[in-house]
Amino acid sequence: MRTLYPSLLLVAAVSFGLGISLPLLRLDRLYFLTETPSLLDVIAGLWLEGSWALALVMGLFSIAFPLVKLYIAFQAGMAGSTIPGWVGVVGKWSLMDVVLVAIVIFAAKTSGLASAFTQPGLWFYGLSAVIAAIATTALRR
Numbered sequence: 001m002r003t004l005y006p007s008l009l010l011v012a013a014v015s016f017g018l019g020i021s022l023p024l025l026r027l028d029r030l031y032f033l034t035e036t037p038s039l040l041d042v043i044a045g046l047w048l049e050g051s052w053a054l055a056l057v058m059g060l061f062s063i064a065f066p067l068v069k070l071y072i073a074f075q076a077g078m079a080g081s082t083i084p085g086w087v088g089v090v091g092k093w094s095l096m097d098v099v100l101v102a103i104v105i106f107a108a109k110t111s112g113l114a115s116a117f118t119q120p121g122l123w124f125y126g127l128s129a130v131i132a133a134i135a136t137t138a139l140r141r
Helices: 005-021 039-048 052-079 085-111 120-140
Strands: 025-029 033-035 115-118
Touching (some): 005 120, 039 052, 052 120
Antiparallel strands (some): 025 115
16 A cells, blocks of 8 residues: 555645636526536635625635645655644535535535536535545554
8 A cells, every 4th residue: 555655645736726716506597597616716706895704714614624634645745754643624624615515516406506516626625625534544553
């Protein structure tokens, strides 16, 4: 597994970058209004609308914590050491966004007000979280 570790981290890092910059979902309302926000768009929109606390929490849990986890995993892999236990705890929160977007899609579809569809950003973000979890689990052993 140690030989696959650098490749896993590379795929996780690239997937993370794509996941936060590509659209997470597509919302179609009234047949002609369509929105395709990325995670960065959502955080920036919250900030600009004055919801600074929510934007900060989303930025921490969606971007900062996963970046810290990837950085520490990269450093541990290069040094040949193990990852501290707290990194796994922090990393578990990175999948929260995927769950929240799934809830929004479900709510939009069941309300009848909009149609919602997953977009590549959600899949890349989830892929990054899963691959980073696999890589950090391998380093803990």
